[in-house]
Amino acid sequence: MSEKEGCKDLREGRKSYDERVSKGLARQPEMTETFTTVGGIPLERLYTPLDLEGMDYCRDIGFPGDYPYTRGVQPTMYRGRFWTMRQYAGFATAAESNARYRYLLEKGQTGLSVAFDLPTQIGYDSDHPMAKGEVGKVGVAIDSLADMETLFGGIPLGKVSTSMTINAPAAVLLAMYIVVGENQGVKAADLSGTIQNDILKEYIARGTYIFPPKPSMRLITDIFGFCSGNVPKWNTISISGYHIREAGSTAAQEVAFTLADGLAYVQAAVDAGLDPNVFGQRLSFFFNAHNDFLEEVAKFRAARRLWARLMKERMGVTEPRAMMLRFHTQTAGSTLTAQQPENNIVRVAIQALASVMGGTQSLHTNSFDEALALPSEKSVGIALKSQQIIAYESGATCTVDPLAGSYVVESLTNEIERQSLEYIDKIDKMGGMLAAIEKGYPQQQIQDAAYRFQRAVESGDRVVVGVNKFHVEESGGGRELLRVDPAVGANQEKALDAMKRARDNVLVGNCLDAIRAAAKDESVNLMPVIMDAVRVYATEGEICGVLREEFGEYRENIVL
C-alpha cells in the first residue's frame, strides 16, 4: 500500500503504519521507550477503532442522561447551564469569611463553599489546648450558633447553595446551618447544599477523624435518615477521592477507593433500614483534577459508568437518579509548585478544562499561590476567572461530552474502570472498606504510589516545570501573601467566653444530657437532639465532647 492511496483496510493500515514507524525509529527514536499516564497506565503510540473492539456503544457509552451515564448525568449538560463555580474559602473569623463570601457572590460565584479551621473540623472549641496555634488558620473558626449567624449574616440561605467541608462533626454544623435558616425564615426543606460527611477517607487520607468507625457510620446514617424526611434537597455526603489523590494515589486508585467508600456507606444505610432508591439520590462525589488531561477526562467518565453499574447491579437500585454519579471537582493542590508560582495558573486551567470535559457538576479552581500560603484575594480572582474563560470563551461547553469516541479517551475510560473494579474486588475479599482500612491496605497503596511518584520526579523521569527542569533561581520575597491576624485565637476565645456567660447554661446542660442518652441508644436518631442543643448555643466542642466520652476516639493505624 502506498502512502498516496491512504488506508483502505483498518487492520492492513495499522500493520503498515507500525512497520513504517519501527523502521523510522532506528533513525529517529522517540523521547522515551515507554510513555505512561501520570497514574501509570501505559500509553500506546496510537489508538484506533481496533482498540475499542468488543465495546458496545449502547451498553458502554449510551446517551447523556441515560444509564450508564458515561456521557454525563444530564441530557444537555452545559448547553442548559454551566457547572456551579464554587470556590472553597474561609478565613479566620466568621465576620471576615462573611465578607469574602459576599465578595465572591458579587463577582458571579454561584455557590458557597465553607472552609473550617482544624479545631472546628476536629470538634474542639477555640479555647481547647489542642486548638492552640490553629484557630482560624485553614478556615473559619465556628464554636457555636453565634459564629454561624455571623458567617451567613445577610446571605439568604434560601437562595444560595452551600457546601461545607466538614466530616466528623458534620451533624453539628448541619444542625447549626438549619437553625440559621429557620431564624431567617427559610424552611429546612428549602435549603440546598452539601456536607462532606465522608469519614472513611479521613481515616485513609485526610486525617480529621474524631470517633471510631462504627459510631461514625451511625452519625452518617442518622444524617441520611434525618435529611430524607426534613432536608430533602441537601446532599448528605460528598464521597471524596480528592484527598486520596492528593495523598498520592493514582487516578484508578482514586476512583476505586472512592467508590469502595461509597459502597460501604450505601451498605451501612441499607443495614440501618434506609432505601437506597431514596437516599441514593442525595449522594454526591468529589474528585481531583490532576495534570494528565486525557487520563483525567477518562477518569471522570469511568467513575460515572462504574458507579451506575455498581448501584444497579450490586445494590439492586431501580431509581435512575440513585445511579447517577454527580460530582464536584477541585484542581490538584499537590501539583502546585512553590517555584515559579505563576506557572500554576496554567496548570489549574488545564486541570479545570479536564474536569469540564469530564462533565463535572461544580468546580473549585486553586489559586496559584497555594503552595506558599493561603490564597490572596487577587489569586482567588484569577482562579475564578479561569473557570469563566472556560465557560464563556473556550467553546468546549457547546456540545455534550465532546471527547467521547476519541479512541484514546474511550480506551483509558475502559482501562480505569477495569483497574478500579479490580481494586474493589480485592477490598470485597478483605471484608469491605472498613476492614481494608483497618489492615492499612488503601493507605499502603497510596503511600507506595506517592513514593514512586516522588522518585520519578527526583530521577527526572517525571518533569515538573520550574522544579526539576527549566529551573531558575528566584526569590519569592515581596509577594503578596495572605496572613492570618495572630490575635484571632485570643479574640475567638474571648467571644466564646462571653457567649457562654450570656446563654442559659441549665438548658445547655439538659440538651447535652439528652445527646448523651441518645448516643447510648442506637435506635435514636441523633440529629434532633443535636438541633435542640445548638439552638440554645451549646458549643461544637461541648457536643463533640459528650460524643467523645460515649463513642471513644479513633487512633490512627500508622502505615509506613
Added chain:
Amino acid sequence: MSERRIRVIVAKPGLDGHDRGAKVVARALRDAGMEVIYTGLRQTAESIVETAIQEDADAIGISILSGAHEHYFREIIDLLKSRNAGDIIVFGGGVIPESDIPGLVDMGAGAIFGPGTSTKDCVEWIQKTVGEKRSME
C-alpha cells in the same frame, strides 16, 4: 569504631492531617540508611519531645501545612532546651511562607525544606549536620 546510625523523629504536631510529605520524607530517610520514627498525626509538642529524648534521636523533622508552624516550632524548641536536649537538631517542611523562614531559624530551626525539595537534599543536609554535631561531641 562503628558510627551509630542517624536516628530521626518525623513528627506531625497539631491537628494538620496532611501526611504525604512526612511519610515520603520518612521513607527516603529510611532508604538512605537512617533509623526513622514516624509519630503519626495529632502530636503535642510534649509527646514529640518526649519521643525524641526517649529514642535518643539526633534530629526532629517537623511537618506542618496548616499555618501553625510558628507556634509549634517555638514550643518544641523551647521544650527541648528546658529538658537539656537542645542539641537535638530541629528541621522542618510544609507550606511555610519564605518570609517566615528567618523567624524559624532564629528560634533555632536548622533548615526549612519547602515544597519541591528533593529528598536527596534533605538527606544530605541531615547527614552533614549530624556529622558536624557528632564531631564536636
